Amino acid sequence: MSDLNNPLSSPVGAAPPRNYPMSARTLVTQDQVWAATAQCAKKIAHDYKKFNLTTENPLYLLCVLKGSFIFTADLARFLADEGVPVKVEFICASSYGTGVETSGQVRMLLDVRDPVENRHIMIVEDIVDSAITLQYLMRFMLAKKPASLKTVVLLDKPSGRKVDVLVDYPVITIPHAFVIGYGMDFAEAYRELRDICVLKKEYYEKPASKL
Secondary structure (H helix, E strand, C coil): CEECCCCCCCCCCCCCCCCCCCEEEEEECHHHHHHHHHHHHHHHHHHCHHHCCCCCCCEEEEEEECCCHHHHHHHHHHHHHCCCCEEEEEEEEEEECCCCCEEEEEEEEECCCCCCCCCEEEEEEEEECCCHHHHHHHHHHHCCCCCEEEEEEEEECHHHCCCCCCCCEEEEECCCCCEEECCECECCECCCCCCEEEECHHHHCCCHHHC
C-alpha cells in the first residue's frame, strides 16, 4: 500500500525520527507506521463487509510471534475504529536463528488454541522477505479448513523472495535491509524501539552477548 521507493509522508504534528545508537538510519517512523496501518485497516474493513462479521463471527488475527505483536495490537485497534470485530490468536514459527539470514528450515513453535474451521483467518506478519515462513503458515492454516484465509504484512521485501507467495495486504514495501524496532529484533534485542530502523552493520557483526 505504501512504497518506500516513493517516500512516506509524515502526518501533521508527527514526531521527528528518533536517534538510536544502533541505527544506520530511520526507515519508517512510528507515526508513519500508524498512518499506513490505518489506511490498510480501512481497506480490510471494506473488503470484509461481505462477510457480515460479528462478535460471534469475528475476523481472527493470527499474530505471528514474536515480531508482529506490536503491529497486531495496532492493527486490531485500527480495525475496531472501522467497526471490524476481531479476535486475536497467537502462533509462532520461525526460519531465522540469531543471524540476519533465513535458515530455510521452518519450525512451528506455537499453534492456535481455538478451532478455526469455518472461521475468517488473517495471518499477521511483521515482515516478509524470503516468504518461506509465510508459505509454511498458509499451508498449515489451510489444512484447518478456515472459511477464508488472507495475509497482512507490515513490511514487505519482494526483492528477497525465495518462494512465490502473494501477500494480500502489504502495508509498506521496503528495499533490502535488515531492520529492527516496532517489534522486530536482532538476536532478541531492539524490539522495543518505536521507529523502524536499519541496523548498523557493526552491530550484527558483534557477538550476541555484546549487543
